[in-house]
Amino acid sequence: MNNSTKRLALLTSVTTSYLICCAFALLYWLAYDEINWLAFFLVLVSSFSITFFIFKFTIENFIYNKIKLIYKTIHTYKIKKKNHKSTIKLDFTRDIISDVNTEVTQWAEESSQEIEQLRASEKYRREFLGNVSHELKTPIFSIQGYLQTLIDGGIHDPNVNIKYLERAEKNVDRLVNIVRDLDAISKLESGELKPNPKKFNIIDLVHEIFDELELKAKEKKIKLFLADSSVATVFVYADKEKIRQVFVNLLRNSISYGNAGGSTKISFFEMDPNILVEVTDTGVGIEQKDLPRIFERFYRTDESRSRELGGTGLGLAIVKHIIEAHDQVVNVRSTVGIGTTFGFTLKKG
Ligand SMILES: Nc1ncnc2c1ncn2[C@@H]1O[C@H](COP(=O)(O)OP(=O)(O)OP(=O)(O)O)[C@@H](O)[C@H]1O
Ligand SMILES: [Mg+2]
Numbered sequence: 001m002n003n004s005t006k007r008l009a010l011l012t013s014v015t016t017s018y019l020i021c022c023a024f025a026l027l028y029w030l031a032y033d034e035i036n037w038l039a040f041f042l043v044l045v046s047s048f049s050i051t052f053f054i055f056k057f058t059i060e061n062f063i064y065n066k067i068k069l070i071y072k073t074i075h076t077y078k079i080k081k082k083n084h085k086s087t088i089k090l091d092f093t094r095d096i097i098s099d100v101n102t103e104v105t106q107w108a109e110e111s112s113q114e115i116e117q118l119r120a121s122e123k124y125r126r127e128f129l130g131n132v133s134h135e136l137k138t139p140i141f142s143i144q145g146y147l148q149t150l151i152d153g154g155i156h157d158p159n160v161n162i163k164y165l166e167r168a169e170k171n172v173d174r175l176v177n178i179v180r181d182l183d184a185i186s187k188l189e190s191g192e193l194k195p196n197p198k199k200f201n202i203i204d205l206v207h208e209i210f211d212e213l214e215l216k217a218k219e220k221k222i223k224l225f226l227a228d229s230s231v232a233t234v235f236v237y238a239d240k241e242k243i244r245q246v247f248v249n250l251l252r253n254s255i256s257y258g259n260a261g262g263s264t265k266i267s268f269f270e271m272d273p274n275i276l277v278e279v280t281d282t283g284v285g286i287e288q289k290d291l292p293r294i295f296e297r298f299y300r301t302d303e304s305r306s307r308e309l310g311g312t313g314l315g316l317a318i319v320k321h322i323i324e325a326h327d328q329v330v331n332v333r334s335t336v337g338i339g340t341t342f343g344f345t346l347k348k349g
Contacts, residue, residue, distance in 0.1 A: 004078035005059050013052035022048040067100050131298040135178055135312050139171035146171075148165070181314040184245075185297060188321035195325050199349035202236045202243070202277070206266055209247045213255065223259045225338050226252065228268035234268050235349030236275055242322045247279075249315040252341050254281035256311065257340075274328070274345040285336035294332055295320040319344075 021044045029035055146168040153161045187193040203226070210224045217224050236243075246268075252262040262282035269276040285295060290301045296315040323330040323344045334340035 009056040017048035223263040237349040258283035286334040
């Protein structure tokens, strides 16, 4: 029982038993003209014991009734959250007040953490919506502009009709890419796109991607190559299609932000039980101040230049999500004017 409750019961019973004893002594003295100290002592002890237990019970009962409601509310709230059944039991042999105090404190802490999380996700939702509409606005308004010009007579002008249709198509492609990336990122974040790992030869995958990006690389005179061309097999245990997406995003970046006549090298390093994969380019590089934020969605180092190159700022965020969904890590190091290296680990196959 709570000490203050005990003290209160003790104080009240001492006062009451003292008054009972005084009344008893007075009555005894009036009846027999003397004081019986033994009877006085017995009455004192028995009245003290009886009143102490009566007061203790009454005070506890009073407190119990007062705090039951609070206790019930907290329990119901916690049970609802944990989604399992439980019955409320208040144990009289325990310190009820301090139990409730602990629960209320715990409840307040949990609630404030929840409020913080809600605030953070609300902030994220607002930022995300803002970024998405911002990104969609540019190509949509461009398409609208080209189509309007064509409708206003441009369609009959051989100098602009094909050119404007091609530009509109390019912007449609951009929209398709943004929507595809947004879809991928929201699925990865909600855990809907879980990796389906299997053993495969990553060297074969790299060759497939080199073939896929060959044209784009040639346009910029960038050479794509394996650091050690003599290695024919490196087995990893991962989701092949998702790792394809990782390579495509990193290699596309190395071409987009690469210097004409430069190169992109892919290297593999043993790091038991993992393989470290590195994609190194000889491009423009990334400033140190940008490196910590480079994997954030919609983050671009040089807004105008990246926009010119058609970037949305989702590629690296997707890379990070995919690698982390494999319980692996991704990192970056870079020197402006020299180049950038992205490294990520994969489980050995
Ligand atoms: N290899 C690189 N060299 C230099 N800068 C890079 C490199 N890779 C990424 N960046 C910078 O990081 C930014 C974010 O890259 P990310 O791939 O996430 O987006 P993006 O390329 O702009 O758009 P997208 O969503 O189309 O990939 C880029 O805008 C660019 O400024
Ligand atoms: Mg990119």
